[in-house]
Amino acid sequence: MSLSSQRIAIIGAGTAGLAVATLLARQQHQVTLIERASALTPVGAGLLLQPSGLKVLESMGLAQAMAQYGARIDALYGDTLSQRCIMHSKYADLSPDLHGLGVHRASLCHVLDQGLAAESHQRWMDTTVLAITERSNEVILELQRGASGSAAVKDQHAFDAVLIANGSASTLRSADLVRFDRQYPWGALWSILPQAAPFDVPLLQQRYHGSHTMIGLLPSGSTPQNPSQALTSFFWSMPVTQMMQWHQSPQHFDRWKEQLIKLWPAAAPLLAALTSPQQLIPATYRDVILKRWATGRVGIIGDAAHAMSPQLGQGANMALMDAHALALALASARHGSWEDVWADYHQQRSGMIRFYQTMSRLLTPIFQSRIPGAGWARDIGFPLMNQLPWLRREMALTVAGFKTGWLSAEP
Numbered sequence: 001m002s003l004s005s006q007r008i009a010i011i012g013a014g015t016a017g018l019a020v021a022t023l024l025a026r027q028q029h030q031v032t033l034i035e036r037a038s039a040l041t042p043v044g045a046g047l048l049l050q051p052s053g054l055k056v057l058e059s060m061g062l063a064q065a066m067a068q069y070g071a072r073i074d075a076l077y078g079d080t081l082s083q084r085c086i087m088h089s090k091y092a093d094l095s096p097d098l099h100g101l102g103v104h105r106a107s108l109c110h111v112l113d114q115g116l117a118a119e120s121h122q123r124w125m126d127t128t129v130l131a132i133t134e135r136s137n138e139v140i141l142e143l144q145r146g147a148s149g150s151a152a153v154k155d156q157h158a159f160d161a162v163l164i165a166n167g168s169a170s171t172l173r174s175a176d177l178v179r180f181d182r183q184y185p186w187g188a189l190w191s192i193l194p195q196a197a198p199f200d201v202p203l204l205q206q207r208y209h210g211s212h213t214m215i216g217l218l219p220s221g222s223t224p225q226n227p228s229q230a231l232t233s234f235f236w237s238m239p240v241t242q243m244m245q246w247h248q249s250p251q252h253f254d255r256w257k258e259q260l261i262k263l264w265p266a267a268a269p270l271l272a273a274l275t276s277p278q279q280l281i282p283a284t285y286r287d288v289i290l291k292r293w294a295t296g297r298v299g300i301i302g303d304a305a306h307a308m309s310p311q312l313g314q315g316a317n318m319a320l321m322d323a324h325a326l327a328l329a330l331a332s333a334r335h336g337s338w339e340d341v342w343a344d345y346h347q348q349r350s351g352m353i354r355f356y357q358t359m360s361r362l363l364t365p366i367f368q369s370r371i372p373g374a375g376w377a378r379d380i381g382f383p384l385m386n387q388l389p390w391l392r393r394e395m396a397l398t399v400a401g402f403k404t405g406w407l408s409a410e411p
């Protein structure tokens with residue numbers, strides 16, 4: 001069997017879909033990227049690209065373009081109300097020139113999209129994949145073109161293989177593959193604000209009060225629409241059950257803002273740009289564990305394969321690394337079968353993904369919960385860990401996205 005010039009459909013034009021589409025188009029496969037949105041609009045808040053994800057962009061020749069819209073991040077710094085340092089994880093603990101990059105999601109999509117635009121491919125926007133049916137030698141996609149309603153047109157298309165890259169809430173992955181799929185009980189409200197001193201420094205900063213209150217500020221670079229405006233992403237941790245009431249109770253906004261400034265007085269100039277509850281957008285996260293990330297001729301990558309909480313800032317990195325691993329697997333199985341591709345992809349990715357999903361699950365409640373003593377244990381434990389050189393290095397490796405297991409890391 002030959003796997004050259006395959007007709008491959010990629011469902012979803014997010015980080016994973018755009019990256020894998022570019023890499024597979026460069027291998028001369030006949031790539032069709034299918035996205036339900038009518039355009040890649042500038043939506044989303046800031047993402048932290050870790051050194052592991054930046055390595056993938058470097059290998060794709062896109063690191064420089066990304067750096068143009070990104071903000072260098074040297075460390076993750078978290079403290080309490082009394083300004084006691086709880087977390088200070090520096091990339092320089094691993095190597096002096098290592099760093100992360102705070103980026104706006106729209107800029108990451110823009111840079112990946114530019115990379116893909118240079119390759120021969122087909123792109124079907126405003127097209128939703130409704131169902132996937134596998135036959136012996138091909139996969140049939142049932143599509144809906146246009147928004148639902150009378151204007152929508154349904155049709156079917158056949159491909160040699162399909163990659164599901166449609167995000168954490170995917171309903172396209174086969175139910176047989178899903179071992180666990182739940183929404184995290186806490187999410188965050190976020191907003192993008194113009195950068196202001198003293199937060200124009202290369203740090204992702206967090207402020208904690210117990211495990212029930214967490215504020216995050218991430219320098220997020222700029223967008224292609226306004227490259228001269230430096231931005232900061234603001235995050236406010238909140239239980240999902242309270243999010244519904246947020247926009248319905250505008251009278252609480254002023255009180256909430258007063259409370260916010262008491263928690264972090266230095267952030268007052270930055271937060272002055274927050275003037276209405278509508279500026280705060282709710283985000284929820286899922287925890288998704290699949291038994292396998294492929295079956296037959298259908299593979300799954302990115303959040304659709306392994307959604308996790310953003311506590312460790314790994315979502316976009318994992319998506320980029322999945323795309324890279326899958327492209328490598330397909331290139332080396334050129335004379336093999338799709339089973340060979342999936343086996344190689346699993347082998348490259350399973351250790352890392354298992355590690356980060358477990359860590360996210362363990363760490364999230366000590367930053368986002370009302371578990372008695374959780375914040376107290378964190379405030380005692382993290383500074384102690386930071387004093388032990390081996391643990392400090394392990395924390396830096398974890399944040400940088402290099403861990404492949406409890407005792408292993410990528411070189």
Ligand SMILES: Cc1cc2nc3c(=O)[nH]c(=O)nc-3n(C[C@H](O)[C@H](O)[C@H](O)COP(=O)(O)OP(=O)(O)OC[C@H]3O[C@@H](n4cnc5c(N)ncnc54)[C@H](O)[C@@H]3O)c2cc1C
Pocket residue numbers: 011012013014015016017034035036037043044045046047048105127128129130165166167168301302303304310315316319
């Ligand atoms: C609108 C949006 C905003 C986000 N904002 C943030 C953020 O601010 N901060 C953060 O850390 N992470 C954010 N994320 C998540 C982050 O981008 C991902 O964790 C990470 O980049 C991995 O991406 P992915 O490609 O696996 O999935 P995603 O980025 O979720 O992309 C999935 C894509 O699939 C499309 N899609 C879904 N179903 C179908 C279907 N049936 N047919 C065709 N297309 C479909 C979606 O429209 C989307 O473009 C956001 C995701 C989205 C979709």
